[in-house]
Amino acid sequence: MGAEYISGYGSILLSDAVRIAQNSESGVDQRLANYLERKLAEVWAKLQAQPNSYILPPDEFALINYYRSRFGNNDIITKSIKRFWDNHRVPR
Secondary structure, three states: OOOEEEOOOEEEOHHHHHHHHHOOOOOOOHHHHHHHHHHHHHHHHHHHHOOOOOOOOHHHHHHHHHOHHHHOOOHHHHHHHHHHHHHOOOOO
């Protein structure tokens, strides 16, 4: 996913937005929260369209992981996380 402009943040990558949210001690700025919610809806749509085959890229995995508690024991999420780790390659 490419960078998107968020007022107050400039052009930001999804992975950076998740990192900022994870480290926000005083709560997540509403503009950033709206962006993350929109991206979450996009990723969720991808997972629902391909529940047994879609492999999350690292930035989408970070987003799903950030919102993990929202999904409880959802089978689609659980399987997507397993697929991510089964296919994850550490850069050398």
